[in-house]
Amino acid sequence: MFEPNSFSPSLTRPAHHLAAKSFNIHFKLARVQLILMRHGPAVERDEWPGDDASRSLSIEGFQKTRAAAHGLASVSVAPSLIASSPKIRALQTAQLVQGSWKWKRTPQLEEWPELAGDDFPAWLERLHATKAKSVLIVGHELDLSRFASLLLAFDADTLNIDWKKAGALAVELDPGSGRATLLWMMLPRVLRSLGAAQ
DSSP states (O other): OOOTTOBOOEEEOOTTSTTOOEEEOOBOOOOEEEEEEEOOOBOOGGGOSSOGGGOOBOHHHHHHHHHHHHHHHHHSOOOSEEEEOSSHHHHHHHHHHHHHTTTSOOOEEEEOGGGGTTOHHHHHHHHHHHOOSEEEEEEOTTHHHHHHHHHHHSSTTTOOOOOOTTOEEEEEEETTTTEEEEEEEEOHHHHHHHHHTO
16 A cells, blocks of 8 residues: 555565565655666676675776766766665775766765665665665665565566666656656666767
């Protein structure tokens, strides 16, 4: 049930998940444009000497992500805020994206610890607390595809999205209807091509 001026999806995770539980999310949101972006290609786990949180983008990953970021800036207005997972590969991606808008209006960049996991009610509460009209989130798979499914289908496990590294998806959250509308989804190679054309 959705009340006026609210965005209230419910999320039920299947019993086979170790942390299976049900969430009831209910709070008011202004109309928000939300861009979700997966971090760029990182050094492989078996080639990285540190822990997973410190794993960096690879040299090729930096190049591809920078090109994708320029493509994103060419088709989208700069968001008010970029929110990143605290994991290094996501922060590096977020910094490249932030820099791609430096000739327009440089967005604020914040590190959100919530984005390192899949506590989606916490994501939404944090999003609501920003009061920003446009936000770009940089995160990880499968978290991003499940969050997009939650927004678009009211269940995190309904949609199966093949989300490539440095790819992006945009939705608009409408509190009046309690719905999220898919605006676009772009593969990283498309974003890179758009960036190269600038």
